Amino acid sequence: MIRSVRNGQPIRSVAKHFRVSVGTVHFWVDRCRGQRLDRCDLDDHKSGAPRPWNRTSIGTERRVLSIRRELKERSVLGEYGAPAIQAAMRERAHMLVPSVATISRILVRHGAVDAGGRQRRPAPPRGWYLPAVAQGKAELDSLDVIEDLKLKGGPLISVLTVKSLQTGKCNGFPSATSPRETIDCAMKSGRPPDC
Numbered sequence: 785m786i787r788s789v790r791n792g793q794p795i796r797s798v799a800k801h802f803r804v805s806v807g808t809v810h811f812w813v814d815r816c817r818g819q820r821l822d823r824c825d826l827d828d829h830k831s832g833a834p835r836p837w838n839r840t841s842i843g844t845e846r847r848v849l850s851i852r853r854e855l856k857e858r859s860v861l862g863e864y865g866a867p868a869i870q871a872a873m874r875e876r877a878h879m880l881v882p883s884v885a886t887i888s889r890i891l892v893r894h895g896a897v898d899a900g901g902r903q904r905r906p907a908p909p910r911g912w913y914l915p916a917v918a919q920g921k922a923e924l925d926s927l928d929v930i931e932d933l934k935l936k937g938g939p940l941i942s943v944l945t946v947k948s949l950q951t952g953k954c955n956g957f958p959s960a961t962s963p964r965e966t967i968d969c970a971m972k973s974g975r976p977p978d979c
Contacts, residue, residue, distance in 0.1 A: 785809055786816050786824070840886060847878065848890050866891065910949050917950075924949045933958075 788798045789809065799806045816824035851872050855864035866887040873881045882890070891897050911917030911924045930943040939960050947954040959965075 786812055786821060789813050840882060840890060844880060844882060845890050845894070847873070848882070848887055849894060849896060852891065852896055923951075 785798055785802050785804075788801070789795060795806055795809050795813075799809045802809070812826075816826075848869055851869050852864050855868055855872060859868070866884045869887050870881060870884055909918060914922070914924065916922035917924045926947045926949060928945045930945065933941050933943060935941065941958050941960050944957045944959065945954065946957070
């Protein structure tokens with residue numbers, strides 16, 4: 785690209801030939817202006833500062849790592865993680881004591897972590913402990929009875945509540961009979977109680 789421009793070809797035709805924008809051709813030509821092609825820096829550098837402005841200073845990182853090394857060798861309790869390092873820095877009255885999270889990031893960045901990260905596994909499906917439910921051949925329902933409800937001017941009633949754990953459907957069946965009779969009636973008929 786640069787050689788083509790230096791040989792006198794128009795920048796627009798060079799950009800069209802290499803399928804890049806005119807600005808890209810200008811960028812590379814300006815970068816190599818006044819230099820031989822074999823001495824020109826053609827590496828693609830990232831834009832921005834080489835080190836983030838808010839990153840912890842190198843001196844603080846070195847202090848954290850040296851305190852960790854010291855605690856690992858000499859700690860009576862065997863503690864040399866981020867909270868122990870922060871406590872040691874406070875005891876030594878360092879001017880700038882980073883947070884536990886920052887110390888943890890420093891340790892990870894420098895490979896000074898002994899344990900592996902926590903591995904999260906998805907929860908098992910509902911009813912996994914019952915083979916027919918897990919295979920989708922059966923449904924799992926939750927039953928509950930609310931007993932001795934008194935409506936104003938009416939008899940005592942019981943309510944059988946049913947909830948399907950797979951579909952989330954629910955229903956309630958009031959009955960003037962005792963809770964045991966309500967459940968027996970529902971179990972015999974296989975449907976909501978009319979008793």
